Amino acid sequence: MLPRRMVLATLLAAPALGHAPQAAAQPAWAPGRPIRFFQGFAPGGTTDILARLLAPLLAEALGQPVVVENRVGAGGTVAADALAKARPDGHTMMLLNNGFAAAAALFERLPYDPLADIAPATVVATMPLVLLVAANAPYARLAELLAAARARPDALNVATVGVGSTQHFVAEALWAQAGVRLTHIPYRGTPAALIALRNGEVQVVVETVGAVLGHISSGEVRALALSTAARFSGLPETATVAESGIGNFDLATWYAIGFPAGTPEAVLARIQSETRRALADPVLAARLGEIGLSPVGSSVAEARALVPREITRAREIATRVNIPRQ
Structure with a gap:
């Protein structure tokens, strides 16, 4: 898990008496007009919900509206392209997620450079x-599922919501690390995958916690293991993959705020600070827990480190298990 106690420090001290004059401290950045908040997926999904929960709290803190815009298409790349081409003045940002790293691994060519054209500001939350x-x-x-898969290679089927999805990447990474082979069957959405599970067409489904919490609570399906190093508070009895004998396995869905490259550091610092403050709101924290999210509010430096690391990991997984590039 990402560390959650690292906070950016802002030096605002006036020059001390008796010392040589110093440059006047710069005031914190403030937006001069509404902020456009892109997200690249359809309304009602976790990315959209998180953006819309965060936007009013940021707007209140910044003194300007924060307007969520759904720019849907090509796994989030339409929105990322619009972000990369926006003016780097702090008035356009985007809620990135794992799809941003997956796109860098899957597409031969993108209309933007995912490393050079985007400036991460903070990791907002994660979800197992x-x-x-x-x-x-x-x-x-x-362990019992993996034993069955070893006994009958390729005989068990795993469902995800699509080739190249975060769910697909996590499934393939797990099978590779465990040394087993399951047949991947992509479905159009979570409901179809769960129907296939109930009907015996597949033996396992890999999905984000937020999409299936209700199904687990109702007893419709059984949670076998979580993909993150730490357990999730909403499923306290469910062990992690690492606890189940596959050491050092830690993959999560993540959500981060990004800006166009060249955006001033003062902008990134202000957004990081206000996001962290918003995530401390008990009402928001409770709502995030209900939909399977764990607040993070990382530093700018941590966000900068996360994105290239996740892109590298996605490319390695895609190459290792032969996920076709598009």
């Missing part, structure tokens, strides 16, 4: 993924 089996499945633990 969960391995699901049917309620009547013979597997009570992940």
Whole structure:
């Protein structure tokens, strides 16, 4: 998990008496007009919900409206392209997620450079993924599923919401690390994958926690293991993959605010600070927990480190398991 206690310090001290004059401290950046807040996915998804929960709190703190714009298409690349081409003056930002790293791994050519054209400001939140089996499945633990997969290579099927999705990347990374082979079957959305699980067409589904919490709570499906190093408070009895014998496995869905490259550091620092403050709001924190999100509010430096690391990891996984490039 990302560290959550690192906060950017802003030096605003006046020159001390008796010392040589120093440059006057710069005031914190403030927007001069409404901020456009892009997100690249359809309304109602986790990215959209998170952006719309965060926007009013940021608007209140910044004194300008923060307007969420859904720029849907090509796995978030339409929105990322618009962000990359926006003026770097602090008035256009985007809620990035794992799809940003996946696109860099999957597409031969992008209309923007995911490393050079985007300036991350903060990691907002993370969400674990969960391995699901049917309620009547013979597997009570992940180790039992993996043993069955070793005994019958390629005989078990795993469902995700699509080739190249975060769910697909996590599934393939797990099978590779565990030394097993399952047949990947992509479905159009979570409901279709869960129907296939109930009907016995697939033996396991990999999905984000937020998309299936209700199904787990109702007993419709069984949560077998979580993809993150730490357990999720909403599923306290569900072990992690690492606890299940696959050491050092830690993959999560993440959400980060990014700006066009060249955006002043003062902008990034202000947005990081206000985002962290918003995430401390107990009402927002409770709502995020309800939809499977864990608040982070990382430093700018941590966000800068995360994005290239995730792109590198996505490319390595795609190459190792032969996920075709587009």
